[in-house]
Amino acid sequence: MESASQDINLNSPNKGLLSDTMTDVPVDNASATAAPASRASAYNGLTEAEEEELRSELTKVEEEIGTLRQVLAAKERHCGELKRKLGLTPLDGLKQNLSKSWHDVQVSSAYVTASSTLEDWNEKLTQSEAYKKTQETLSQAGQKTSAALSNVGSVISRKLGDMRNSATFKSFEDRVGTIKSKVVGGRDNGTDELHSPSSSGDKPPQDSAPF
Numbered sequence: 307m308e309s310a311s312q313d314i315n316l317n318s319p320n321k322g323l324l325s326d327t328m329t330d331v332p333v334d335n336a337s338a339t340a341a342p343a344s345r346a347s348a349y350n351g352l353t354e355a356e357e358e359e360l361r362s363e364l365t366k367v368e369e370e371i372g373t374l375r376q377v378l379a380a381k382e383r384h385c386g387e388l389k390r391k392l393g394l395t396p397l398d399g400l401k402q403n404l405s406k407s408w409h410d411v412q413v414s415s416a417y418v419t420a421s422s423t424l425e426d427w428n429e430k431l432t433q434s435e436a437y438k439k440t441q442e443t444l445s446q447a448g449q450k451t452s453a454a455l456s457n458v459g460s461v462i463s464r465k466l467g468d469m470r471n472s473a474t475f476k477s478f479e480d481r482v483g484t485i486k487s488k489v490v491g492g493r494d495n496g497t498d499e500l501h502s503p504s505s506s507g508d509k510p511p512q513d514s515a516p517f
Contacts, residue, residue, distance in 0.1 A: 352360070389399070411417050431437050469475055 350357070
């Protein structure tokens with residue numbers, strides 16, 4: 307009890323010693339904030355040095371991306387100016403892009419493989435027995451059709467020739483010729499009458515001059 311009363315005695319020479327001692331104790335704030343970072347690094351499987359190195363590399367990559375974007379924008383503006391000076395329209399650019407895209411497709415491995423496969427299939431198909439039989443059948447059918455059409459033409463020509471040489475057709479042709487001659491002769495006579503002198507029934511012109 308005496309020791310306790312001595313500690314709290316206001317007149318004691320040790321007054322305030324405890325409080326001064328407590329206020330002089332430094333607080334380690336850095337260690338308190340570093341503890342979560344250390345736990346996060348340990349959680350990601352990285353040490354603090356490795357994490358710092360990766361963050362530095364990330365910063366450099368982001369800066370390079372920004373620089374490349376600026377360079378690309380400048381190149382696009384320069385390209386647009388060149389096209390404008392050359393008189394190239396957006397349609398020309400579209401055609402060029404389509405041509406380039408088609409060329410890229412043609413030289414692509416997928417297109418080459420597909421073309422080779424189609425060529426192999428075509429070769430196998432043309433060399434197959436079924437294809438050869440079908441081609442021969444179609445060829446024979448075409449020949450028969452041509453022969454049939456030629457025979458039809460010959461028959462029609464022969465029939466027309468026989469009809470012209472028949473007595474009925476000749477009689478009809480003679481009648482047409484006779485009618486034509488009469489019509490032409492009548493026209494010729496009418497023309498002559500127009501130019502013939504006046505008939506006797508016409509009155510002679512009277513002299514109306516006074517005596």
